[in-house]
Amino acid sequence: MRKTNNVIKIKDFKVDKGLPFDQEYNFAYLDENTKKMIRRAIIKALCIPGYQVPFASREMPMPYGWGTGGVQVTASCLTKRDTLKIIDQGADDTTNAVSIRNFFKKTSNIKTTEITEKATLIQTRHRIPETPLKKKQIFVYQVPIPEPLAFLEPKVSETIKMHSLSEYGAMHVKLYEDISKNGHIETAYAYPVKTNDRYIMDPSPIPKFDNPKMNNSPAIQLFGAGREQRIYAIPPYTKVKSLDFEDYPFDPFKAEHACDICGSKNTYLDEIIVDDAGNKSFICSDTDFCNKRKNK
Amino acid sequence: MYVAVKGGEKAIENAHNWLSEIRRGDVNVPNLEIDQIKEQLTLSVERVMSEGSLYDTDLAALAIKQSRGDLIEAIFLIRAYRTTLPRFGTSRPIKTEDMVCMRRISATYKDIPGKQKLGPTFDYTHRLLDFSLLAEGNIPKAEKRKVLKEKIPHVLRFLNKEGLIQKEKNNNYQPKDITRNPLEFPANRSERLQSLSRADEGFLLALAYSTQRGYARNHAFVGELRIGYVKVKYNIPELDIEIDIAEIIVTECESVNQFQGSKKTPAQFTRGYGLTFGQLERKAVSMALVDRALRWKEIGEEFVGAPAQDEEFVLSHCDNIQATGFLEHLKLPHYVDFQSELELVRRIRKEYEKNK
Numbered sequence: 001m002r003k004t005n006n007v008i009k010i011k012d013f014k015v016d017k018g019l020p021f022d023q024e025y026n027f028a029y030l031d032e033n034t035k036k037m038i039r040r041a042i043i044k045a046l047c048i049p050g051y052q053v054p055f056a057s058r059e060m061p062m063p064y065g066w067g068t069g070g071v072q073v074t075a076s077c078l079t080k081r082d083t084l085k086i087i088d089q090g091a092d093d094t095t096n097a098v099s100i101r102n103f104f105k106k107t108s109n110i111k112t113t114e115i116t117e118k119a120t121l122i123q124t125r126h127r128i129p130e131t132p133l134k135k136k137q138i139f140v141y142q143v144p145i146p147e148p149l150a151f152l153e154p155k156v157s158e159t160i161k162m163h164s165l166s167e168y169g170a171m172h173v174k175l176y177e178d179i180s181k182n183g184h185i186e187t188a189y190a191y192p193v194k195t196n197d198r199y200i201m202d203p204s205p206i207p208k209f210d211n212p213k214m215n216n217s218p219a220i221q222l223f224g225a226g227r228e229q230r231i232y233a234i235p236p237y238t239k240v241k242s243l244d245f246e247d248y249p250f251d252p253f254k255a256e257h258a259c260d261i262c263g264s265k266n267t268y269l270d271e272i273i274v275d276d277a278g279n280k281s282f283i284c285s286d287t288d289f290c291n292k293r294k295n296k
Numbered sequence: 297m298y299v300a301v302k303g304g305e306k307a308i309e310n311a312h313n314w315l316s317e318i319r320r321g322d323v324n325v326p327n328l329e330i331d332q333i334k335e336q337l338t339l340s341v342e343r344v345m346s347e348g349s350l351y352d353t354d355l356a357a358l359a360i361k362q363s364r365g366d367l368i369e370a371i372f373l374i375r376a377y378r379t380t381l382p383r384f385g386t387s388r389p390i391k392t393e394d395m396v397c398m399r400r401i402s403a404t405y406k407d408i409p410g411k412q413k414l415g416p417t418f419d420y421t422h423r424l425l426d427f428s429l430l431a432e433g434n435i436p437k438a439e440k441r442k443v444l445k446e447k448i449p450h451v452l453r454f455l456n457k458e459g460l461i462q463k464e465k466n467n468n469y470q471p472k473d474i475t476r477n478p479l480e481f482p483a484n485r486s487e488r489l490q491s492l493s494r495a496d497e498g499f500l501l502a503l504a505y506s507t508q509r510g511y512a513r514n515h516a517f518v519g520e521l522r523i524g525y526v527k528v529k530y531n532i533p534e535l536d537i538e539i540d541i542a543e544i545i546v547t548e549c550e551s552v553n554q555f556q557g558s559k560k561t562p563a564q565f566t567r568g569y570g571l572t573f574g575q576l577e578r579k580a581v582s583m584a585l586v587d588r589a590l591r592w593k594e595i596g597e598e599f600v601g602a603p604a605q606d607e608e609f610v611l612s613h614c615d616n617i618q619a620t621g622f623l624e625h626l627k628l629p630h631y632v633d634f635q636s637e638l639e640l641v642r643r644i645r646k647e648y649e650k651n652k
Contacts, residue, residue: 054478056478063620063624066625096629098305209636227618254639
């Protein structure tokens, strides 16, 4: 019917594995001006670790809540030389991971992988891989609610002030109240952290088991929240500390089982109900890690 | 031993094929054509254009067809398409005083220059199913009149002349495009009106209704509602000439609201404004009421904590594409987070049992 805009056409690319490479769109879908705007926000975010930078998030061809923030960050960082890995719940084959990977295959014809070590750019929803991230890798988180204080104060106009004044008392009171009621901090995922000793930050809904992996990581960690129009970041080798108390230290627990497939004892596990009697099985949520261990 | 389920890819493909099949329905029934949607489901098309923020009847009709008639889904398709379009310039503000009206009413004056004109409205129809439409019923012919040449003045102008209604000040503010700049609070009126104009009709309706029922009541009258054709003009910078690039249908509502006054300033009515693409009367009137409620600070009213007064609340939740996305994402897998909560609840319960 009519053509969409295409700022740059990519010609010298071969179509990979039967998936039609759509040349109607610019490389990695977004136009170059949008990418530039997003890269600027990313650079600012890297300069102020943990600070939420507003950006003019675009409407993407997948719904808000499906990772539009992460997708825009990935699209803006992606180059033709990159190898992309997409995971959701730690797995490469969950429906939304498949869908986002196909989106990038279609719009950028990029090389993809399921192997953590081989990826130069990894986009994730809800997990950090068990294989440690390394130098020169970019790790992109999909973020639903970037504001860690949102559950204490829903008005962004207020939380902005709280951040700028480091007025974090309410957060500590909340954690304290949890302990006094139930003996535990009642947050099992999206557990708040302090980045670079300054900003309290939402690590996205990763289980708190993954929190320590963010600390002092050699990789660049970027967080994209599309609907809420925010980008934030952790530069390599930055201190990231999960909030806790001296007498109630942070406890990144997991199910007390070993993986029923690969036998790993120190990886995060999915709980699966295997029969009508409600019997359970536990398996690694990181499918790449599990496969590698099993095949060894 | 348990073997992890694979096959997300295949499942997605099959689901999409099934969706296409069910969208088409019984193949013995003729395929729905875009022109039919465009000509016979005009109000759906207009809602999709309005909330999709893109005036294109063909594309809106296509989106409705593709979305199986789910208008929010259709609006989403249009929004996603819209973001990919290059922007080559900004049109001149449309002049609604030059509108060729197909409908124009005022609830505040019985007779006004330019007259009342009912136009194609459901207002006085009896809501009885018209079974003749089951077959192709006879379409009564509407009487034709010549289009009036003279301009139809805005009703509120007359109140303005007498100083009976608040004057809108020109603050020479260059409006920011909310689709190209992140919305930050406090927003100004231009950004507010942009947001409201593409906001979900149902959400605005409910908020406007809440003001009528006492949550920041502002006693609204429809000063004027006009619907019709306006020209979109564009100034070509290189040539410095203004040309018409389109003619669009818009609905404009100006409300006359509760008066304000004090010892220092005499009593004056206040106003709210609504503007939408197409003939969306319910939306335009709702928008005017909500706009008026949001202006409490500027007018010097009290903030009574009503939802319709709370700018951040209204603007953060009025967009149905954002809302539906975040709501529906609950259907995506959350195994990992759920497992972490399960583990936490089990621990708390174990300790509870131990300490009992």
